[in-house]
Amino acid sequence: MTVTTPADFHPLAASVQPVFDTVLARSPHEPEFHQAVHEVLHSIAPVLEQHPEYVDGGILERLVEPERQIMFRVPWVDDSGKLQVNRGYRIQFSSVLGPYKGGLRFHPSVNLSIIKFLGFEQIFKNALTGQGIGGGKGGSDFDPHGRSDAEVMRFCQSFMNELYRHLGEHTDVPAGDIGVGGREIGYLFGQYRKVTNRHESGMFTGKGTGWGGAEVRTEATGYGAVFFAQEMLAVHGDSLAGKRVGISGSGNVAIYAIQKATQLGATAVTASDSSGYVVDDAGIDLDLLRQLKEVERARIVEYAKRRPSARFVEGGSVWEVPVDIAVPSATQNEVSLADAEALIAGGVRAVSEGANMPCVPEAVEAFQKAGVLFAPGKAANAGGVATSALEMSQNASRQRWTFADSENKLREIMADIHGAAFDAAERHGVPGDYVAGANIAGFERVAAAMLAQGVI
16 A cells, blocks of 8 residues: 655645645644545635635635544453453544534554545545535444454444444444444444434444345445446446456455446456455456355455466556456555556556545546546445435335335436536536546535535
C-alpha cells in the first residue's frame, strides 16, 4: 500500500488552500485524510467561484471538521483467558442530509487517519445517492482473521457496550466494511438490542435477511461498481460483453463484482489477498472462491491448488495482468503509479473503484491522461450504502422487497449517480472527469443544505 504526502499533491486554488493548510495543522500525521480532503478541494474550487455564499458561510471550514469524533478502548478476553485491548472509533462527520451512515472496519491497519478519510468520503458518496443520509465511519484495529467465533463475539459485544450510546436509526446507522461481515453484524446488533432493550432494526444495515436485512445488500457494492463501469462504457457505445476484467481482493466486494461482471458477459480473471493473486483465464470459479473465502476462510493460494486453469503468483501486483476493465476492490492506495502504467500498457479501457480510494493520486492522473475511463470510489462503490438506505426504508415500513426489485432499484441508483457525476463535469468544463464530477455533485447537495440550516 502506497502512502501519499502533501508534497505529492497538485497545487490548490487560492480559494481553498487556506482550508487545506488548516487541515494539515490540525490533523498532522493523517496522510489518508489529507489525501481525501485534497482531492475534494481540488475539484470544487470552480464551484466556489460561482457560489461566493459558500465562502461567506464557511462551508469548507465546517465540512472538513467532523461534527463528532469518538475514540474508546475495547477490552475483551481471548480463548486462552488473556485480556486483550483494542481501540475503537466512530467519526460522525456530517448529518446535514440525514443520520450519519457508514460502515465499521475491523482491521489491524485501522487508525484515526483512515477512519477520518473514510468518513469524509462518505459525506459525498452518500449525498450522491440522493437517499437522505449523512456521512460517518467507524471501526477498530481488531483483526478478526484467525479468531474463533467466540472471540469475535466477545470483542463485538465489548465494542458495542461503548458505541451503542452514540447510535440510533435517527442518529447514526452503521453497516459492515472490511472485516465486518454477517457474523460480526449479527453479534453487534444482538448486543445493541440487549443493552438498549429495543429491537430497532433500522439502526444497523447489512443484517441477515431473516431478521431485517435487505435483499442485494450483500452484493450491492460489488454489483454497483460493475453497473457504474457499464454506464461509463455505454456513454462511449461499448459494453462489458466479451471483456477481460481484473479484480483485486477476494472479500465481499470482489466476489460480487466477479459475479455481476460474469452475468453481464465479461470474464473475470483475477482475485487476490495479502499473500498474492491468482489468474484464471477460464474465468474465476465463483463457487470455489466463495467456499474458500466465506466458509473455509483460506488463503487465495488454495484456489490455484484446486483449479487446474488457474495459477498463483506470490506477492507481486495483480495489476500486472492485462485486462480491459479493472475493478480495484481490496483497500485504499493499492494501485500505485507503476500499477497504473502496467494496466495502461496492457490495454485497460476503464477503471471502476470498488474499494475506497484504492488508486493513489498519481495513478488517477495517469489513467485520465491516457484516456482511460475512471470512476472514483465515492461514485462507483456507492451501491453498498445506497442499498443500506433502502434497507432502512424497508425496516421503517416493516416491508421486504424481492431480490429482483432491490437489484433494479440499485441499478437505477447507480445510473442516477453516473448521470449526476457526468453532468456536473460537463457543467464545470471538465467533460468526462468523473472524479471532479462526483466531488462537485456531492458537494453541491451538501453545501446547499448546510447553508439552509444555518451555522451549526
